[in-house]
Amino acid sequence: xxxxxxxxxxxxxxxxxxxxxxxxxxxxxxxxxxxxxxxxxxxxxxxxxxxxxxxxxxxxxxxxxxxxxxxxxxxxxxxxxxxxxxxxxxxxxxxxxxxxxxxxxxxxxxxxxxxxxxxxxxxxxxxxxxxxxxxxxxxxxxxxxxxxxxxxxxxxxxxxxxxxxxxxxxxxxxxxxxxxxxxxxxxxxxxxxxxxxxxxxxxxxxxxxxxxxxxxxxxxxxxxxxxxxxxxxxxxxxxxxxxxxxxxxxxxxxxxxxxxxxxxxxxxxxxxxxxxxxxxxxxxxxxxxxxxxxxxxxxxxxxxxxxxxxxxxxxxxxxxxxxxxxxxxxxxxxxxxxxxxxxxxxxxxxxxxxxxxxxxxxxxxxxxxxxxxxxxxxxxxxxxxxxxxxxxxxxxxxxxxxxxxxxxxxx
Numbered sequence: 001x002x003x004x005x006x007x008x009x010x011x012x013x014x015x016x017x018x019x020x021x022x023x024x025x026x027x028x029x030x031x032x033x034x035x036x037x038x039x040x041x042x043x044x045x046x047x048x049x050x051x052x053x054x055x056x057x058x059x060x061x062x063x064x065x066x067x068x069x070x071x072x073x074x075x076x077x078x079x080x081x082x083x084x085x086x087x088x089x090x091x092x093x094x095x096x097x098x099x100x101x102x103x104x105x106x107x108x109x110x111x112x113x114x115x116x117x118x119x120x121x122x123x124x125x126x127x128x129x130x131x132x133x134x135x136x137x138x139x140x141x142x143x144x145x146x147x148x149x150x151x152x153x154x155x156x157x158x159x160x161x162x163x164x165x166x167x168x169x170x171x172x173x174x175x176x177x178x179x180x181x182x183x184x185x186x187x188x189x190x191x192x193x194x195x196x197x198x199x200x201x202x203x204x205x206x207x208x209x210x211x212x213x214x215x216x217x218x219x220x221x222x223x224x225x226x227x228x229x230x231x232x233x234x235x236x237x238x239x240x241x242x243x244x245x246x247x248x249x250x251x252x253x254x255x256x257x258x259x260x261x262x263x264x265x266x267x268x269x270x271x272x273x274x275x276x277x278x279x280x281x282x283x284x285x286x287x288x289x290x291x292x293x294x295x296x297x298x299x300x301x302x303x304x305x306x307x308x309x310x311x312x313x314x315x316x317x318x319x320x321x322x323x324x325x326x327x328x329x330x331x332x333x334x335x336x337x338x339x340x341x342x343x344x345x346x347x348x349x350x351x352x353x354x355x356x357x358x359x360x361x362x363x364x365x366x367x368x369x370x371x372x373x374x375x376x377x378x379x380x381x382x383x384x385x386x387x388x389x390x391x392x393x394x395x396x397x398x399x400x401x402x403x404x405x406x407x408x409x410x411x
Contacts, residue, residue: 030080031088034073035095046075049107055148062152066159068118069100074147077108086330086347089117101158103151110145115331115339118158125270127161127397130317130331130341134395138170140338149174237293240324244286244296247303251279254310271309278306281400293361294377297323298387302400305393315397319343320378321356323392341394 028036037044043059045051051074063070071092075081081088089102099121105114118129133139136157142149153170160167255275261268282302289295301318308315316327320340328341332350346356358376382389386402393399 030075030078031091031095034075034092037073038071038096042069042071044071044073044075046073048076049074051147055146058148059151062155066101066155068158068162069098070103070155070158071096071100072103072105072151074105074107077106081106082351086115086332089115093117093119101155103154105147105151107147112144112147112150113333114150116154116158118161120162127164128317129158129161130339130394131396131398132157132161132167133339134390136167138175140335141175142170143174143176237296240293240296240300241290243324244282244300244303247300247307248279248282248286251275251282251303251306251310254307255279258310271312274315275306275310277404278302278309278400281403282306284403293359294385294387297359298392298399298403300324301392302403317341317394317397318392319346320391320394321346321358321376323359323394328394340391 034044042063043056045056059072063072073088073092084091085104085106088104092102092104093100099119101116101118103114103116105112116129120126136153139153139157142153144150149171152174156168159165255272258268258272258275264272279302282299285295285299285302301323304318305315316329319325319328319342320334321342325343325346328343330342330344330347331339332342332347334340334350342350342356346358349356358378360374361377361380362372362374363380364372377388378391380388386399390396390399390402
């Protein structure tokens with residue numbers, strides 16, 4: 001074999017030994033692409049979107065006024081986001097490693113929605129962002145056909161949560177136009193008058209009949225009316241009571257363990273006080289309303305949070321739909337442009353277009369209130385109960401204060 005042939009054979013052997021290279025590099029994941037874009041511009045706009053420059057400029061201007069870093073991502077809805085949207089702020093913050101406000105807004109047709117999280121520097125405390133959003137009465141009126149109005153309002157809410165700055169009024173151009181009141185027609189007025197007359201007459205007749213029946217009844221001949229809250233507890237209610245009592249015991253143990261430390265710093269004293277505040281409210285609910293499902297569930301939530309505070313872990317909001325579930329780790333849209341924390345199973349069910357079963361309670365129905373029906377707790381009047389008003393602390397983190405300071409409002 002000639003020297004030329006030997007060189008050719010060696011070259012072929014080297015080529016055979018080389019690994020087969022892919023035809024093209026793998027496309028970076030969405031979090032990687034957003035994080036890479038943020039290295040040059042903290043307002044990332046997916047190239048597949050056409051967002052007016054005026055919208056982007058307004059977002060940048062509002063972000064520049066904040067006292068913390070603001071990271072914004074505007075992306076179209078994709079199958080990936082249907083599963084991972086609520087985890088995206090955490091994934092993005094892990095890639096940047098920086099504190100600040102992380103906002104992800106997704107567009108479907110002309111409707112903008114999304115998630116946001118405020119990450120403070122280590123050791124810095126402040127009001128919860130969801131609490132500020134829950135108290136913002138104008139949040140429901142912000143338009144959702146443009147990204148800037150929602151994002152500007154979120155930055156303002158985060159500023160209030162960050163340093164207690166007063167929340168400004170929303171710009172009138174960012175609010176839905178007021179709906180003109182509908183004036184009833186003359187025919188409708190006549191029909192209304194007729195129905196009122198029939199109703200009054202029927203009510204008087206019913207009252208007269210009821211009076212005659214009650215007069216004819218002999219004392220003690222009938223069964224007593226079922227009082228509110230006197231329904232025999234179910235196995236589910238008994239289990240919630242057991243969990244609440246167990247959580248209260250464990251929270252007390254964690255607080256005592258914290259108090260036994262040789263040196264209690266200011267931060268540890270704050271944790272102890274926060275844990276005691278929540279535990280005292282939990283004990284109050286169990287003592288004052290031992291048979292009420294709402295009160296028992298509220299005691300369970302507060303006791304869990306008291307233990308978290310004493311152990312030094314983050315105090316997490318409960319699942320809005322069922323506070324007996326795991327903590328609300330995802331924020332899901334609910335109602336008119338409102339987002340609530342939810343556990344993963346409830347978030348997944350809502351993502352499929354189904355309403356979570358939720359915590360169901362019994363309420364009296366009928367003219368005499370003798371019948372009962374089971375309904376989701378959030379359908380009750382929030383004015384009647386602090387657990388309903390706060391979503392058991394999922395909407396505003398002041399359930400302990402409401403229980404301790406407004407016992408008359410607790411049913």
